[in-house]
Amino acid sequence: MEEEYKILIVDDEKDLCEILQFNLESEGFVIEIAHSGEEALKKNIQDFDLLLLDVMMEGVSGYKVANVIRKEMQLSVPIIFLTAKVEENDVLTGFNVGGDDYISKPFSIKEVVARIKAILKRGSRVGNDSNVISFKELKIDLRKKITTIEGEPVNLTRKEYEILSLLAKNMGQYISRDEILKRIWQDDVIVTERNVDVNIARLRKKIGEYGAYIKGKSGYGYCFQ
């Protein structure tokens, strides 16, 4: 038999979930269900090959869930958004970007299955072309999220890596602590600006001589140069 694909369905309409589950299981997919955004996020997302995600849900919306998955968990699982017809017309039509897909309710099971198969066949994810920033012998592989110096991997923590790649992506540009917080810590948690310093310090130490290229300037923030 073929590979067994695991799909997570997230929707607060239980009936709909059941219908989807029944039909997709007969197609040979392995299904798990979550009835809310919160529930979905408790699952081990990386175990799934695809998500069917309702946009409008009580509490944590589908977009929130997607955001957490992409930003915090850094996973690129394909997502198919389920949207109600009304929303679609009000706001947007025919959206279909990147690796993700949209299907508006009511939809035919046939259509859903077809789209799922199309996406799974396509296989590879968004941004699968290697993307490496180099500065002398320091290399940051943005896709693998690996930093190396002269070929030797540098063991950076998540935050350290994020800061380094943010600065490297904006080479030569001063970025304020405030900005760094916004872009890396997002809006969810509130932490001291001092935190940035501390992480910068740790980062500098780890990248050795290259640490000197991360320049701090009073009133401006940091800059990789």
Next chain:
Amino acid sequence: MEEEYKILIVDDEKDLCEILQFNLESEGFVIEIAHSGEEALKKNIQDFDLLLLDVMMEGVSGYKVANVIRKEMQLSVPIIFLTAKVEENDVLTGFNVGGDDYISKPFSIKEVVARIKAILKRGSRVGNDSNVISFKELKIDLRKKITTIEGEPVNLTRKEYEILSLLAKNMGQYISRDEILKRIWQDDVIVTERNVDVNIARLRKKIGEYGAYIKGKSGYGYCFQ
């Protein structure tokens, strides 16, 4: 290296903002959100590569925002206006400056992305580094917040930089101390007007021969010429 484009979305419909944010982020753009004109104007507009600006908003309208950005801040960042179908006719006759564009709701994400990419491509093709102000060999990079003379960076403090870029953005125009205080010190702290003088003096010294181009005129203020 791949460039990171920053886009500011200004719309009071929060759902729409979320959808746009998610989709544009999956396209690799860096997004910030403002839910009102006031909020938008508090942002550092010059940090953005493009604005998506809803025309109809409570309070400060999209046009108002655009006007402030163009006239007061003297920035030529491209703006895409989002308009409801009904408004469209009114609008097309009006404001249609430079690289601006209109998209009427409901719109497809595809379209939005396409237009954004078109505009950003156009911008870089022309070598439109409208973010750099040049005066002879003095260059102020508003994005990097770096000032150079003959390619050599000049080490300005934040206030010095702010004053210089304010004067340079309003080349040839006298700006009173009062105005400078309002624009740079904002409302937060109240300081003597003499302060401006002192900072101007320090600035002049740092930019050497160019210091002479910052002209003070009794009763008028300062002017870069």
Next chain:
DNA sequence: CAGTTCTATTACATTTCTGTTACAAATCCA
């Protein structure tokens, strides 16, 4: 021209900002 107001500059005081350390809390993983 004399008096007044305005400005540039200096020196110094004050405030704010930064890098670092040590430690606590949270998270991860075996």
Next chain:
DNA sequence: TGGATTTGTAACAGAAATGTAATAGAACTG
């Protein structure tokens, strides 16, 4: 679970930036 790793906080000394006052000279005004 318990230990390792990561992340956040508080504290603080030193550095950098900013503000103030004083003063001398320039610019204005009648």
